[in-house]
Amino acid sequence: MKAVAVTPGKPHSVHLRDIPTPSVDQIPNGKGVLVRILKVGVDATDREINDALYGTAPDGDEYLVIGHESFGIVEAVGENVTTVAPGDYVTATVRRPGGSIYDQIGTYDMTSEETYYERGINLLHGYLTEYYVDGEDYIVRVPQGLKHLHVLMEPMSCAAKAIQQAFEVQRRMKVWRPKIAYVMGAGQIGLLATLILRLKGLQVYTLARRPAPRLNAEIVEGYGATYVSTENQSISQLAVEVGKADLIVEATGSSWIAFESMKVLGHNGVLVWHSVTGGDKQVEVPADQLNIEFVLGNKLLLGSVNANREHFESGIRDLALGEAMYPGVTEKILTTPIDGLESYNDMMRSLVEDQDALKVFVNVSEG
Ligand code: BGC
Numbered sequence: 001m002k003a004v005a006v007t008p009g010k011p012h013s014v015h016l017r018d019i020p021t022p023s024v025d026q027i028p029n030g031k032g033v034l035v036r037i038l039k040v041g042v043d044a045t046d047r048e049i050n051d052a053l054y055g056t057a058p059d060g061d062e063y064l065v066i067g068h069e070s071f072g073i074v075e076a077v078g079e080n081v082t083t084v085a086p087g088d089y090v091t092a093t094v095r096r097p098g099g100s101i102y103d104q105i106g107t108y109d110m111t112s113e114e115t116y117y118e119r120g121i122n123l124l125h126g127y128l129t130e131y132y133v134d135g136e137d138y139i140v141r142v143p144q145g146l147k148h149l150h151v152l153m154e155p156m157s158c159a160a161k162a163i164q165q166a167f168e169v170q171r172r173m174k175v176w177r178p179k180i181a182y183v184m185g186a187g188q189i190g191l192l193a194t195l196i197l198r199l200k201g202l203q204v205y206t207l208a209r210r211p212a213p214r215l216n217a218e219i220v221e222g223y224g225a226t227y228v229s230t231e232n233q234s235i236s237q238l239a240v241e242v243g244k245a246d247l248i249v250e251a252t253g254s255s256w257i258a259f260e261s262m263k264v265l266g267h268n269g270v271l272v273w274h275s276v277t278g279g280d281k282q283v284e285v286p287a288d289q290l291n292i293e294f295v296l297g298n299k300l301l302l303g304s305v306n307a308n309r310e311h312f313e314s315g316i317r318d319l320a321l322g323e324a325m326y327p328g329v330t331e332k333i334l335t336t337p338i339d340g341l342e343s344y345n346d347m348m349r350s351l352v353e354d355q356d357a358l359k360v361f362v363n364v365s366e367g
Pocket residue numbers: 043045068094095118121154155158276305306307
């Protein structure tokens with residue numbers, strides 16, 4: 001079957017290749033689920049893997065099939081599978097367990113090991129192909145009524161984890177009633193984080209560089225949040241005007257903004273860093289100032305990566321609630337369809353060059 005792959009370590013090596021078709025009995029104990037891929041989303045991670053900034057082939061292979069945002073339909077299941085059946089729409093988690101205690105209890109997104117296994121990213125093949133097989137534990141059912149949001153399940157799971165972690169650590173406060181949230185970045189994660197925070201009733205300011213009118217500004221406003229262009233209003237001006245944030249989700253992809261965000265976090269607040277920055281940028285920071293403010297303000301900086309099954313499930317529930325509260329808004333994120341795996345060059349081009357693409361995804365098969 002066809003697959004889109006890279007040669008890890010070699011820049012711009014994206015190509016189409018033929019790989020063996022998997023079968024359901026490859027997974028032990030009758031727990032296999034064979035999925036036909038309908039659509040796969042791509043993001044900055046795929047771009048950076050193709051730039052050879054990171055990405056590792058599975059042991060014994062010299063290529064890595066990319067793509068980690070999957071949406072498919074179950075074709076066949078092993079005899080002990082109970083949670084999904086042929087014909088169900090599904091997505092799949094990205095990480096697979098290593099050996100730490102966290103991996104063993106299903107929280108592989110919190111692995112304490114240096115080596116992590118991620119489909120389409122590190123040491124495991126991804127989903128930009130025609131079929132995949134995996135264990136039932138990693139397959140998450142997508143309700144029929146959310147079919148139109150297809151490849152957003154994985155990015156949503158990451159946004160859901162980031163915010164769930166923030167609320168979890170804030171239990172240190174005994175009483176925490178966050179009112180103001182800033183979301184740094186209005187790409188897919190920023191937009192989905194905006195949705196989740198609005199569903200929690202926060203006053204949300206979503207910041208991006210370019211001024212409205214823009215599609216992402218329309219989506220932010222559609223969720224009842226405020227779009228702020230940093231060309232019109234700096235981050236610090238915003239903080240003076242509306243107050244510092246109780247919660248900040250940083251998802252711009254820029255380590256500089258990650259540090260800038262520290263300056264506008266309020267007392268007892270939490271700043272979640274979510275950007276995966278593959279480069280080697282250096283920035284100068286007002287270290288004394290940030291340090292004293294974090295100490296005197298009991299502030300917290302939290303890193304968040306990936307998501308486990310629970311976050312997929314809560315993300316899917318919030319997408320459903322989002323459809324009820326803000327009908328028709330979330331699907332606007334799905335801007336840029338690409339037809340077929342053969343069009344992998346168009347896919348990469350859109351990812352690299354199209355400034356207006358909020359979500360590039362490949363239509364792999366019909367269903
Ligand atoms: C993926 C996550 C992954 C992270 C780091 C992101 O693009 O969506 O699932 O954990 O990259 O590799």
